[in-house]
Amino acid sequence: MILGSINPAVLMAALMVAATPILLAAIGELVVEKSGVLNLGVEGMMIMGACLGFIVAVNTGSPFLGFVGAAFAGMALSLLFALLTQALMTNQVASGLALTLFGLGLSALLGQRYVGITPPRTPKLDLGPLSDIPFLGRAIFSHDIMVYLTIALVAAVWWFLKYSRAGMILRAVGENHDAAHALGYHVKRVRVLAIMFGGACAGLGGAYLSLIRVPQWTEGMTVGAGWIALALVVFASWRPWRAMAGAYLFGGIVVLQLNLQAAGVKIPVEYLSMSPYLITIAVLVFISSGKARGSSNAPGSLNRPFHASS
Amino acid sequence: MRQPLLRLDGLTKAYPGVLANDNVSFEIGIGQMHALLGENGAGKSTLVKMIYGLVKPDKGQMVLRDLPYAPAQPSEARKNGVAMVFQHFSLFDALDVAENVALGMENPPAMRDLAKRIRDVSEEYGLPLDPNRLVGDLSAGERQRVEIVRCLLQDPKLLIMDEPTSVLTPQEVEILFRTLRQLSSEGTAILYISHKLEEIRALCDEATILRGGKKVATCDPREKSARELAELMVGQILTPPERAAKPRGDVLLSVENLSLKSNNPFGTSLKDISFQLHAGEVLGIAGVAGNGQDELLLMLSGEIPSPSGQVKLKSQPIGQLGPNARRVRGLVTAPEERLGHAAAPDMSLTANALLSGAARKGLVKNGFIDWKKTDTFAREIIAKFDVRTPGSHVLARALSGGNLQKFVIGREIELAPDVIVVNQPTWGVDASAAAFIRQALLDLASAGAGVLVISQDLDELLEVADSFAALNEGRLTPVRPAKGLTVEEIGLMMGGAHDMHPAHEVAE
Numbered sequence: 107m108i109l110g111s112i113n114p115a116v117l118m119a120a121l122m123v124a125a126t127p128i129l130l131a132a133i134g135e136l137v138v139e140k141s142g143v144l145n146l147g148v149e150g151m152m153i154m155g156a157c158l159g160f161i162v163a164v165n166t167g168s169p170f171l172g173f174v175g176a177a178f179a180g181m182a183l184s185l186l187f188a189l190l191t192q193a194l195m196t197n198q199v200a201s202g203l204a205l206t207l208f209g210l211g212l213s214a215l216l217g218q219r220y221v222g223i224t225p226p227r228t229p230k231l232d233l234g235p236l237s238d239i240p241f242l243g244r245a246i247f248s249h250d251i252m253v254y255l256t257i258a259l260v261a262a263v264w265w266f267l268k269y270s271r272a273g274m275i276l277r278a279v280g281e282n283h284d285a286a287h288a289l290g291y292h293v294k295r296v297r298v299l300a301i302m303f304g305g306a307c308a309g310l311g312g313a314y315l316s317l318i319r320v321p322q323w324t325e326g327m328t329v330g331a332g333w334i335a336l337a338l339v340v341f342a343s344w345r346p347w348r349a350m351a352g353a354y355l356f357g358g359i360v361v362l363q364l365n366l367q368a369a370g371v372k373i374p375v376e377y378l379s380m381s382p383y384l385i386t387i388a389v390l391v392f393i394s395s396g397k398a399r400g401s402s403n404a405p406g407s408l409n410r411p412f413h414a415s416s
Numbered sequence: 417m418r419q420p421l422l423r424l425d426g427l428t429k430a431y432p433g434v435l436a437n438d439n440v441s442f443e444i445g446i447g448q449m450h451a452l453l454g455e456n457g458a459g460k461s462t463l464v465k466m467i468y469g470l471v472k473p474d475k476g477q478m479v480l481r482d483l484p485y486a487p488a489q490p491s492e493a494r495k496n497g498v499a500m501v502f503q504h505f506s507l508f509d510a511l512d513v514a515e516n517v518a519l520g521m522e523n524p525p526a527m528r529d530l531a532k533r534i535r536d537v538s539e540e541y542g543l544p545l546d547p548n549r550l551v552g553d554l555s556a557g558e559r560q561r562v563e564i565v566r567c568l569l570q571d572p573k574l575l576i577m578d579e580p581t582s583v584l585t586p587q588e589v590e591i592l593f594r595t596l597r598q599l600s601s602e603g604t605a606i607l608y609i610s611h612k613l614e615e616i617r618a619l620c621d622e623a624t625i626l627r628g629g630k631k632v633a634t635c636d637p638r639e640k641s642a643r644e645l646a647e648l649m650v651g652q653i654l655t656p657p658e659r660a661a662k663p664r665g666d667v668l669l670s671v672e673n674l675s676l677k678s679n680n681p682f683g684t685s686l687k688d689i690s691f692q693l694h695a696g697e698v699l700g701i702a703g704v705a706g707n708g709q710d711e712l713l714l715m716l717s718g719e720i721p722s723p724s725g726q727v728k729l730k731s732q733p734i735g736q737l738g739p740n741a742r743r744v745r746g747l748v749t750a751p752e753e754r755l756g757h758a759a760a761p762d763m764s765l766t767a768n769a770l771l772s773g774a775a776r777k778g779l780v781k782n783g784f785i786d787w788k789k790t791d792t793f794a795r796e797i798i799a800k801f802d803v804r805t806p807g808s809h810v811l812a813r814a815l816s817g818g819n820l821q822k823f824v825i826g827r828e829i830e831l832a833p834d835v836i837v838v839n840q841p842t843w844g845v846d847a848s849a850a851a852f853i854r855q856a857l858l859d860l861a862s863a864g865a866g867v868l869v870i871s872q873d874l875d876e877l878l879e880v881a882d883s884f885a886a887l888n889e890g891r892l893t894p895v896r897p898a899k900g901l902t903v904e905e906i907g908l909m910m911g912g913a914h915d916m917h918p919a920h921e922v923a924e
Contacts, residue, residue, distance in 0.1 A: 271518070274511070278519050281508040288470065288506045289520050290490030406509060 112365045117358075118245035123319055125357025126256050127152070127311040131335035132342070132349045133256075133263050134307025139339055140267060141300035142280035142407035146202025147187055148308050149332025150209025151180040155309025156316035157213035160225055160323040163313075169228040173252070173313050180309020181302050183209055188301040191411070192294045198409050206332065214325040221324060225317050228252070252314055257350070259307075264346040276300060280405035283412040293412050308332065334383065341391055343403040356386040421446045421605045422467070422485070422574060427476035429462050436462040438629045439476070444574065444605050449596065451616040451637060452609045454626035455649055455846045456817065460609050463626070464576050467607070468500045469493040481573075494522050497573035501563040501580055509552030509682060513562055516551050520566040538565050541595045552682045556705045557588045564595070575599065576607045581615060585704055586874070586907035593619055611649070612875075613642035627651050650847045664882070665695030667731075668866040669716075669747065669835045674726045676715055684708040686715060687890045693835060693866040698858065700881025700898065701870045703910055708890040709870050710752070713839045716868070717749035718742045729835065743775040746834035750824050752843060752870075754817065758824040761813035765805065768812050769794035769827055776831045793830070801826030802852065818849035825853050829860055836860060839870040854880050874906060886910045 131148050138145050158179035163172025183205060190201045228250045236247040266273040279286045279296045287293050315331065316323050334356060342348035359382040367378050422444045429437045437459045444450045454460045465471040467478065469487030478485040480496055487493040490500075507516055514531050518524035525533065531547035538545040543561040551562060560580060567575055577596075581589045596606055596619065610616055616623060616637050623637040625648045633648050640648075669692070676686040686708050693699050703709055714720045715727070722735040729747050737745070751757040759768045770790045774780045779790045794808040801822045805815055812820060821841070828836055841857065842850035858880055861867045870887075871877050877884065877898070884898040888911035 271524070274515055274519065277511065278508050278515075281510050285502075285506040285508060286519075288490075288502055290469070290494075291519075403510070 112362075112369070115241050115244040117361055117365065119248060120361040121354060121358040122246070122249060122253050123357075124360045125353040126253050127314040127319060128331050128335050128338065128356060129260065129350055129353035130256050130311030130314060131308045131332055132338040132353055133260055133346060134304035134311075135335055136339045136342070136344055136346060136349055137263060137267075137276070137307075138300050138304035139408055140280045140344060140405055141276050141297050142283055142405050142410065142412070143191065143297050143301055144198050144202065144409040145184065145187055145205070145301060145304055146199060146336065147183065147205025147209065147332075148304075148335050149328055149330070150206035151183045151305050151308035152209075152312035152315070152332045152335075153213045153326070153328045154183050154209045155180040155312030156327060157217040157220075157312075157323060159309070159313025160220055160316040161216065163225045163317055164220060164223055167226050169226050169317050172225070172317055173310060176309040176313030177306040178309070180305040180307070180312065182305070184301045184305020184308070185298075187305075188298045192298055192301075195411055195413060198411070210326060217323050217325065223323065225321050225323075227321075228318050250318055252310075252318065260346050260350045267346070277405070280407055283407045283410070287412070287414055293414075297412075308335075311335070334386070337387060340404075341387060344405065345403075352386055352389075355389060356382050359385050419446050420444070420479075421448070421481060423479040424463075424467075425477045425479065427463065427466060427473045427478070429459075429466065429471060429473050435629050437466070437473070437626075440626070440629075440631050441476075442624045442631065442634055444607060445622075446573075447600050447603045447605055448622060449600050449606045449608060449620040451620035451623035452607060452626065453611065453613075453616065453623055453645065453649055455611065456844050457846065458626040458649070459629040460626055461578070462629075464500065464578060464607065464609060467493070467574075468498060468576060491522055494520075494570060497571070498576070499567035499570055499572035499574070500576040500578070501560070501567055502578055507551050507559055507562060510550065512548055512550050513545055513554075514547040516562055517547075517566045517569065520563075521570060533569060534565055537568050541565075541568060541598065542591060543595065555707075557584055560584065560592075564592075568599075572604055574605045574607060576609070578609045579611075580608075581610065581612060585910040586903050588704075589615070613637075613645045616645070617642060625649055646847065652848070664697045665864065667692045668695050668729065669693040669868070670728045671716075672726050672728075674715070674722055676711060676720060676722055678708075678711050679714075679720060680710075683711060684890045686711050689892045691885060691892060691895050693868055695834075695864050695866055696861055698861045698867045698869060698880050698882050699895065700877035700884050701868065701887055701892070702874060702877055702884065702906060703870075703872065703887035705872055707887045707911070709839055709872075709887060711890070712887065712892075713749060713751055713837060713870060716747070716837045717751070740775045743772065743831065743833075747837070748772065748776075748828040748831050748833040748835070749837040750828050750839070750841065752839040754820050754824060755813055759812040759820060762811055764809050764811060765798065765803075765815075765823060766791045766794040766808045768823070769797060769808075772827060773831060776833075797823060797826040797830050800830070801856065818845040821845050822849055822853060825856065829856055833860075833865060835866040835868070837868040837870070840872065841869060842871075842873065842876060850876070874903065884909075 131152055135145065135148050155176035159172040159176030162175030163169050187201055187205050190196045191198050230248055231251045231254065233247045237243045239247065267277060275291055276296055279291060279293050283293045312328060315327060320327065338349050338352045342352050363378040363381050367375055420443045425441050427437050427440045440463060452460050452463065462471060466473050469490045469492050485496065487496065514527055514534060517534055518530055524530055534545055534547045538561065543565060545561050545565060551559060580592060584592060600606060608616065608620055620637050623635055624631060625633045627649060637645060672690050674686060674689045678685045684707055715722050718737055718739040724733045724735040727735040729745055734742055734745065755761045760771065770779055770785060773793055777793055779786050779793065791808055797803065798805060798808060803819050803823045803826065805819060815823065825838065825841055841853050845853065854876065857867050857869065869877065869880060881898045883895050884901055885895045886893045886906065886909035893909045
């Protein structure tokens with residue numbers, strides 16, 4: 107963070123870094139919700155990813171393995187959620203909240219001995235001459251690989267949902283699970299897979315926080331990033347690119363208000379700190395209420411338990 | 417005898433507590449139109465689910481074209497040329513027509529080719545469809561076309577149709593029948609499930625009748641009267657409801673030029689609705705599902721408020737009043753959805769009796785519930801309306817559809833209303849319970865109340881209504897006396913055939 111005057115290239119660069127963990131978690135949750143499941147455990151899966159990713163990276167010395175470990179940690183926790191909600195038919199909202207509390211507690215326990223350690227550095231991706239372009243090079247082409255992979259993931263999810271048959275089945279299951287079942291699709295299998303994908307994405311998002319953005323492990327370090335990811339999915343009307351725009355907007359305001367704080371603007375710090383949440387939600391509500399169908403784009407079977415009657 | 421296509425041999429399926437199908441055997445010939453008749457709960461759905469691979473039989477075999485046939489899942493059934501048009505539950509509102517079709521196919525072609533084939537096939541059979549439209553925006557008739565076209569694209573040998581006409585106008589039914597006859601002449605067998613007897617007599621050349629999970633007869637429906645078929649289905653003699661003719665009295669309920677936006681994004685807004693309901697009158701409102709019936713009920717019940725002066729009960733404006741205030745003034749309603757709207761599924765019958773009865777029956781004193789009085793009220797309903805249940809403590813969801821419907825309608829009638837509004841009072845109810853409910857409504861009208869029956873069952877409306885109107889895309893036709901109306905006229909009131917064409921006009 108620079109003091110005094112704000113450099114737009116640096117701001118842009120910081121924005122992309124700030125947005126990436128939320129975007130990762132949001133794109134995963136978007137797929138989960140598209141399949142008709144509401145997993146409120148994003149925060150818990152993120153923090154588990156942050157913790158486990160950190161532990162693996164410190165012990166192996168490889169940030170790459172750290173990210174892999176984080177994805178598996180998030181996925182493992184999401185499997186617990188899948189077991190509860192899909193096999194044992196528990197309430198999704200309650201299970202998701204429990205998952206968040208469980209993740210926060212378990213990660214605090216596991217990460218006790220890792221507080222204050224610095225993780226191995228994740229190298230910046232060498233994009234050769236691209237990084238030398240004035241402004242853009244600094245702002246866009248000087249990041250670690252996860253930033254770009256996340257954007258690629260958004261594109262992949264968008265393509266998957268819009269054009270692939272598997273994506274169509276996933277949307278069908280989320281839209282009307284009774285009909286999907288009647289046509290012979292395996293509702294629970296699709297949902298479990300979606301939940302696992304969501305868990306892995308949340309885990310990656312968490313690891314991005316502890317390995318790159320901060321980079322350190324502290325208890326409860328996600329500070330609500332999982333919740334903002336959940337809100338993003340809803341206010342982005344379950345559209346991948348809109349979720350990305352929302353995440354970047356959120357990241358941008360986070361960075362901007364930090365800069366403003368540092369620059370000593372005469373606005374109470376509390377207002378600045380809350381501004382990313384307020385502005386992001388206000389903007390997305392405005393967008394999604396504009397079109398007639400935008401606001402009611404929720405998957406039809408979202409948060410409804412599925413039990414095959416025959 | 418035609419060459420057999422599918423033979424069912426001793427199919428048996430038991431669920432905990434019920435024997436859904438008990439040793440059912442019959443044959444369907446190539447190109448045959450075979451009717452499967454039976455009341456709700458007779459086991460028709462279970463039987464076709466076994467044929468379509470959704471349910472595995474406990475016992476018995478099926479033979480398709482001389483080969484053993486035991487589909488483990490629907491995709492296997494589809495590969496064998498068995499296709500099914502569902503009564504409901506098989507379309508996705510937020511997906512477009514082409515996607516909906518693709519989801520029901522084994523190996524759909526690329527989306528662009530599929531769109532073209534949908535256009536071709538739908539034109540060939542006189543069922544025009546735009547592949548790019550969202551299914552949520554289609555009318556009930558159009559939705560059914562999507563289902564049919566989905567089946568036709570797979571070149572089926574056996575087409576199962578589950579209650580296909582329950583959502584169609586008479587004209588649309590005629591067009592559907594022409595499509596089906598064309599298919600049959602091309603060699604596709606059709607298994608046609610219905611409880612509408614006249615339709616089956618007009619369409620099918622063989623009928624299998626199920627009662628209580630057992631096959632009771634196989635016959636040629638054209639040689640039996642509808643009454644004989646009904647008695648085979650029900651297993652008892654049916655008496656049509658009766659009523660004493662009475663001159664109609666003063667206007668009880670009036671609605672004037674009311675337009676109201678639906679609160680559901682896929683709903684139908686009401687447009688310029690006007691009608692009057694008199695004391696002692698039964699007003700029947702027909703219409704295909706999704707033409708504003710739900711909105712009309714919500715508007716009358718007070719769940720959607722309307723501009724104050726346009727809805728009047730006994731000349732008093734009630735548009736801004738909520739449901740309980742309307743109940744106190746004498747207007748009660750029984751919505752279509754029994755579980756979740758008319759009754760709370762996880763509450764006892766006593767508690768459900770309280771929910772709508774509190775206002776008129778004085779079941780709440782100083783903010784406290786008088787449970788004793790409430791329970792007595794619930795027991796009265798159960799006794800008077802022949803609700804078969806172990807007691808008033810039973811949860812609403814534990815009752816069968818017919819029994820719960822008797823309870824719900826009985827509850828409203830017991831409130832001694834001046835005006836009662838019911839939506840689909842006998843939907844999914846067995847014939848004897850339906851007759852009972854209709855009789856109860858007629859008795860209420862004879863006692864001087866105004867009765868408004870919204871229904872998609874034309875036979876029911878013709879049986880009970882004195883006057884008649886139809887909802888079509890949120891508009892209500894002028895009210896006409898029911899006497900002397902023909903089914904053709906009613907069909908036109910319901911909007912005719914919308915934009916369907918008979919198969920041959922297009923094909924030739």
